[in-house]
Amino acid sequence: MASALINVPAKAKRGDIIEIKTLMSHIMETGYRHMASGELVPRDIITSFTCRFNGSEIFRADLFPAIAANPFITFFTTATESGKFEFEWIGDQGFSETASASITVE
């Protein structure tokens, strides 16, 4: 039941600096913990986050085991034209999620 929460302003003026906020549901299991039986809990983290705007990459982050569960990633960008933000999270054990949000720039 992976799900994402995205906060992108619906409208902005050309040249405005806008904040993009993303929250992805993920346990971010470090791979360093042991079960009661002594076995290692296999690592299960998001390893990469990418944001594309109208097809071109504007932000990328690599994630590591020390990052908390349900990673909240925010960044700033300049509003240049109307279009679509596409977000992608890739991780261990075949994890892959996408989300998108549109903005109108006037």
Next chain:
Amino acid sequence: MRFAGAIAVALLIAGSAFAAEIPQAERRSGYDFMKPDTKAMQDEDTANPGMLWVLDGESLWKRKLGAANKACADCHDDARTSMKGVAARYPAFDKAAARPVDLEQRINSCRSNHQQATPLPFESRELLALTAFVARQSRGARIETSSDPQLAPFIEKGRELYLQRQGQLNLGCTNCHDDNWDKRLAGSAITQGHPTGYPLYRLEWQSLGSLQRRLRACITGIRAQAYDYGAPELVELELYLMSRARGMAVEAPAVRP
């Protein structure tokens, strides 16, 4: 003389009962004790990780399951209207069980009776998601749990447990949450212990959790044997805490450090 003594004892008990309760005007949610960045997490729905469970709960609400092949929505329709204010009144008295049940137990009894599906385990992602989704519809509603007269004996039992010293540290809930709520325990604020935001996201847990999980953690903290999930004692304690917090606004799903 003996009669006068009995009155004196009764007055003493009544007096201590009043002394234990925090006056309405001084009641503060755990939210007030948090740092601005944690408050900001709770305040904005797209930054509040608890909302991830609410989203899951919304899809579960509409999913048909069990032998009856019914979804919650088939009986209760749109939760935005049907579940509004419901969490502010739980734990509530259940006629069939002849005792109070909390929101998780109500959801599970609905599952087994009406959907004819297996109950969800306590603290499972699905049960937390459904509870969070239902509780979310009561955000801002005033807690009014104690208005049902059938609940009175159970509230009293919960209050006794709240006052009872126990565990190797020999502490009752009241020793921290009534007597010392303006102080700190190690680096952390001691709050008044009002359950206004459950189920809530604790940064320490890295997850959403129920009030029962919180109570069990507190009981383990005073080095007493914690009650099992779903134990009548825990529900009575939940009930007393809600009656103690009456009039306060529901914040679910809240964020706590």
